[in-house]
Every structure is written in structure tokens, then in C-alpha cells.
Amino acid sequence: MFSLVAGGKVSEIDPDSVGVNPAWRKAVAHAAFGVSWPEGTSSRKIPEMAADVKQVESQLRELTPSSGAYFNEVHHHFFWHHDSRPDHSLMCRHRYGRRTRSIYIFGDHYPTLKLIKDKYDPNRLFVVAEGVGSEDWDADLRCRLSSHM
Amino acid sequence: MTIVLSTGEYLTVNRNQYPDLFWALPGGGGGTYGILTSVTYRTYPSRPVAAAVMIIKTVSANTTQALFTELLRMTPQLSDAGWAGYGRVTNNHISFLAIAPNISATIASESVQPFFQYATNMAGIVSQQTCVSQYPSWYAWLTQFFTNGTRNGVDLIIGSRLLTREVLESKYQELSDILFPLGTAWKYAYLPECNADEY
Numbered sequence A: 001m002f003s004l005v006a007g008g009k010v011s012e013i014d015p016d017s018v019g020v021n022p023a024w025r026k027a028v029a030h031a032a033f034g035v036s037w038p039e040g041t042s043s044r045k046i047p048e049m050a051a052d053v054k055q056v057e058s059q060l061r062e063l064t065p066s067s068g069a070y071f072n073e074v075h076h077h078f079f080w081h082h083d084s085r086p087d088h089s090l091m092c093r094h095r096y097g098r099r100t101r102s103i104y105i106f107g108d109h110y111p112t113l114k115l116i117k118d119k120y121d122p123n124r125l126f127v128v129a130e131g132v133g134s135e136d137w138d139a140d141l142r143c144r145l146s147s148h149m
Numbered sequence B: 001m002t003i004v005l006s007t008g009e010y011l012t013v014n015r016n017q018y019p020d021l022f023w024a025l026p027g028g029g030g031g032t033y034g035i036l037t038s039v040t041y042r043t044y045p046s047r048p049v050a051a052a053v054m055i056i057k058t059v060s061a062n063t064t065q066a067l068f069t070e071l072l073r074m075t076p077q078l079s080d081a082g083w084a085g086y087g088r089v090t091n092n093h094i095s096f097l098a099i100a101p102n103i104s105a106t107i108a109s110e111s112v113q114p115f116f117q118y119a120t121n122m123a124g125i126v127s128q129q130t131c132v133s134q135y136p137s138w139y140a141w142l143t144q145f146f147t148n149g150t151r152n153g154v155d156l157i158i159g160s161r162l163l164t165r166e167v168l169e170s171k172y173q174e175l176s177d178i179l180f181p182l183g184t185a186w187k188y189a190y191l192p193e194c195n196a197d198e199y
Helices: A045-063 A077-083 A102-120 B019-024 B061-081 B105-120 B138-145 B165-170 B172-183
Strands: A002-004 A027-036 B002-004 B010-012 B035-038 B049-058 B084-090 B093-101 B125-135 B156-164
Touching: A002 B061, A027 A045, A027 B061, A027 B165, A027 B172, A045 B156, A045 B172, A102 B019, B049 B061, B049 B105, B049 B138, B061 B084, B061 B093, B061 B105, B061 B165, B061 B172, B093 B105, B093 B138, B105 B125, B125 B138, B156 B165, B165 B172
Parallel strands: none
Antiparallel strands: A002 A027, A002 B084, A027 B156, B002 B010, B002 B035, B049 B093, B049 B125, B084 B093
């Protein structure tokens, strides 16, 4: 999917006037790329297809290092499932590797957004994969990480 | 905007009250701060829109990719002319559905013509349907194109990247080489199937 959804008025707005990823202000178009499969596809096959998406994403990051991604059209979970080693004997899944994706999704607004999140949701009730504050949780968003408790 | 927080507080959020939260909510991960219960928008008068439709079927992936590469290269020009829309590409098919608010029929037609002409001059095209038309409002266009609803609930995994003018103008070939191979999997997209009879 190739979407001509930026540019025009979007580019005329001060990037820091609202929280949305400032990369939108310099963008002209948005590329969403992916794989789909029919019902019944094996659970071994799907991660292989997911790896193709991950590879394209990393190639695009290399080609457009200062740009970003659109939160609503990026698949969040499988990246962690690739970066972490699943151990179904444990309730909490440990993360391996550094968290770097929030910067592509929220840009340099992320630290400010995180402060606002902590101020208005001190109970940390609202959490979504790769969303603001998700780094305080384990890969499956089931357990709060001890360093943040 | 009004919002219920995890503390149970119910806030009215705007430029003057809780301005930091008002800054975060538009696009900063809305659902992670609380539950939004209302949003007030400024509205604008309805304007006429121009609509462009392009559906091209090709004999080979090479032909399709050449069209896709040219479309990427032309994207900043189309954007500057006022167009917004969605494109899809698979091995043997490329389509584009776009609108431009408040531009004249002449400008609408002239701005897409270079790409349509590029396709016309190419070998390896099985069929090409292109048209540009005017609608009195965005709503009139919407009801013409999306009356049958869209298909939802597809199994898919997607990635995302925002593309700048510089990248589209100077690295369109590299972009095309990276994006095109996965395009084949876009059998199921968010747009309704492009059916020549509808347009």
C-alpha cells in the first residue's frame, strides 16, 4: 500500500505543536508493506513471512534514517517475539536486545510523551505494544519490569 | 476533549486546561493516557473534489515495477498539485485512487497526465483504465466509491515507513527495489477491489 497521505497542509504545521511524530511534517507519502495469508496457514510459515516484513523495514530505515513510522499501520508484537526467546514455562517473558522502535514511531517527542504519560496515568493502567510507557513492561505486557517498580 | 484517567478523574482538556495532555493526545498515543470520551473538532465548508482512478494490469512484474518506480518518482509532484490517495501494487497490477480538494478540472487532469501517458507509452500493458472526474463534495465522492463497504478482518502483518520528498525524488529506484517484492502479498488490501465497471 502506497499512501499519498502527507504533504500539503500536513507539512505546514509546526512539528512541535502537537504530540504526533514530527516525521509526518517532512513526509510526502507513507508506505505500508506486508504479507497476508489464508486461514489455516501453519504457525511455522507465518513467522517466516513476518521476517520478510522485518527485513524490508530495516532496509527502509537504512534508506531513510531520519524519517519515522506510522503507529497505526505497523505491526507491533512480532518484533519482540523475534527479539526475545520465548519460554513458555515462565509467566513473564524477558526482553533481549535494546528497545529502539519508539523513536521511529514517536520521534524525538517520545521523552516528553513519556513524562506526560507518567503524570496522568500514575497507575500505568493503559498500555499497548510499543506504545508510550510500554518499555516499563515485559514483552507480552503481562509483567511490569522490576527496575521500574 | 474529555478524558477519564486511571485515577478516576474526569478532565476537560484543551489549550488552557491540562495543555500538556492536550499536546500529547493528538497522535502521541491517544489511548495510553486514558479513555477519551469526547472530541470537539473545528469544521470547514465542504469543497468540490477532483477524483483520479487508475487501474493498470500488466504482463510482467518488470513492467509493473517500472510503473511503480515512476509513480514513486512523481509522488512529490502529485502531492504538490493537491492529490492525496492510496495506491496498491502487486506483480501484475498497479492501481491508484486519489482525490484533490478544490482544484480545477484542468489542473487535476494536467497533473496526472504525465503518469497516465507514461503508462500508455509502455510495452507490456494488458489493460489500462484511467479517469479524472469532478465531484461537488468529498461526501459525493465517498458514496460513489465506497457504497459496498470494505472487507475487514484479514490476517496480515505490516510494516510502515514515512517517505520524505528527498527520498522520493532521489532514491525512487532504491525504494522501488525494496518495496516491490513484498507488494505481491498485497492480495488483500483495505480498498475495495478495483472493478472497471464501477468507474
